[in-house]
């Protein structure tokens with residue numbers, strides 16, 4: 001078939017659809033075929049071809065009537081942490097195997113038939129309840145990194161980043177509690193943005209750590225992310241922490257010229273802060289090299305680099321790994337064999353029902369976090385751990401405020417290394433936790449943060465492995481992140497490269 005498949009990005013496909021050069025149905029067929037061809041990557045947990053075709057036909061009909069919103073008919077897939085009415089939702093857990101939600105998550109609803117009209121092709125693999133950094137904590141098997149199938153795609157939105165990197169869909173949704181949009185984007189060479197806490201509704205997003213959880217898009221470019229975020233975001237009265245703000249057109253905001261900008265220097269006047277704690281001596285050379293290369297490009301585009309400090313960066317690991325498990329232990333109490341999901345066979349009594357249901361339904365990482373969370377919230381330890389962590393969380397947020405006095409955005413690596421080998425960190429969860437060091441601070445501060453492809457490192461066995469540049473912005477200043485990433489993507493092609501065989 002000569003019709004352009006989902007290898008093109010969201011903006012390009014929307015143009016093809018508008019020009020009538022391709023139909024939504026053709027795009028859906030192409031995406032379905034690619035999911036089949038690349039099934040070995042392990043990205044999909046559910047695909048419903050008939051459902052995708054029906055949505056695509058509806059999008060084509062809307063377009064024929066001249067009533068289609070701009071993105072109608074573009075294929076998308078959702079992280080399996082968003083509940084969907086028409087496809088099962090598992091959160092990567094055995095606990096929710098076969099679960100069908102009675103409603104769609106707000107993000108799914110806004111992107112789907114009732115909103116922007118994108119066509120849902122699949123639900124995507126992820127770490128169980130979004131806990132992890134490698135997708136190896138999924139009850140349904142790992143996802144392989146399309147750049148090197150012996151490596152992890154990152155996590156917890158590993159299925160989303162791998163599916164976009166492999167060109168199965170032009171974009172996917174992800175969620176980010178401590179880095180789960182940015183880190184898999186870095187490992188897979190995709191562009192992903194976690195907006196400010198409160199921009200995307202958490203309604204229908206299975207809760208991990210509610211004070212940190214945010215949804216966002218993973219796509220091939222900043223432009224595509226801007227288009228999707230405009231459709232996904234915005235106030236939702238069903239989420240009590242949703243930000244009460246007027247709808248934002250992130251695409252228009254991204255393209256608005258900066259004061260003093262010229263065509264060759266679109267970033268003139270922009271001050272980019274480099275926290276010295278984000279460039280430790282121990283940072284892998286290939287990561288540091290790629291990030292510095294991308295920063296040089298930003299300088300050529302007119303930005304100025306300034307030194308700043310986020311002195312409590314290292315503390316973000318213990319702080320996050322107290323607060324997130326504490327909230328998780330509370331959120332996951334609903335999976336008890338009574339209200340939702342799995343129930344053990346023939347319980348002797350109620351205690352036996354709870355114990356066996358949870359022993360069977362949850363995987364080891366989820367159990368570990370429930371135990372840590374219950375411990376740090378328990379009488380006698382609450383003050384020593386949870387309360388201290390909350391105080392430090394505030395100080396970490398204050399450090400960003402101080403840094404933003406000297407700069408307009410902050411840049412650094414997304415992760416200390418490129419994608420690691422499957423199984424490499426399996427026996428020691430702390431090794432995984434430590435690798436979250438650069439993504440956790442922005443999560444704890446609730447700030448918008450993005451991963452932008454910044455080049456490649458070559459592995460010892462010769463594979464090209466993507467490296468991500470992280471950009472962190474002021475509260476609700478997604479536009480500056482997107483504009484910076486967009487300017488970079490106008491003069492570089494790292495984001496457009498494709499893994500061999502995809």
Ligand code: GLN
Pocket residue numbers: 130131132133155156175176177178179180181208324436
């Ligand atoms: N890697 C982090 C964790 O394991 C972040 C996960 C996430 O953002 N969902 O908790």
